[in-house]
Amino acid sequence: MYYVYILRTSSNTLYIGQTNNLENRIKEHKNKSSKSARYIRYFKSFELVYSEKHSTRKEAMKREAQLKSWSRAKKDTLIARDRILFNWQTVEHSNIIHSAYAKNNLKIRGCEAFKNRS
Numbered sequence: 001m002y003y004v005y006i007l008r009t010s011s012n013t014l015y016i017g018q019t020n021n022l023e024n025r026i027k028e029h030k031n032k033s034s035k036s037a038r039y040i041r042y043f044k045s046f047e048l049v050y051s052e053k054h055s056t057r058k059e060a061m062k063r064e065a066q067l068k069s070w071s072r073a074k075k076d077t078l079i080a081r082d083r084i085l086f087n088w089q090t091v092e093h094s095n096i097i098h099s100a101y102a103k104n105n106l107k108i109r110g111c112e113a114f115k116n117r118s
Contacts, residue, residue, distance in 0.1 A: 004060050
């Protein structure tokens with residue numbers, strides 16, 4: 001699996017890259033290792049704001065090039081839509097879990113479920 005990702009730097013600039021191991025790549029950037037992107041090393045911090053999966057490196061590289069050619073406004077729209085979708089999926093997942101607990105007469109307290117003893 002290959003990933004195309006977008007990082008937002010502490011100066012609100014965007015960096016687009018691709019990798020076959022997103023978790024390790026983010027660690028390399030955070031540690032400012034010799035393998036990290038030189039561009040990212042100049043900033044105090046960054047956050048991962050977008051990622052997508054591809055089955056081949058060729059697909060990921062093609063998509064990376066496409067995203068890099070987009071305007072900043074188009075990139076920001078992609079990031080915003082992804083966040084809205086993520087938030088909706090999280091809420092939907094949460095509703096499914098709450099429904100399942102309600103059906104089984106369970107209450108949720110924090111992250112744990114306790115049997116309703118009433």
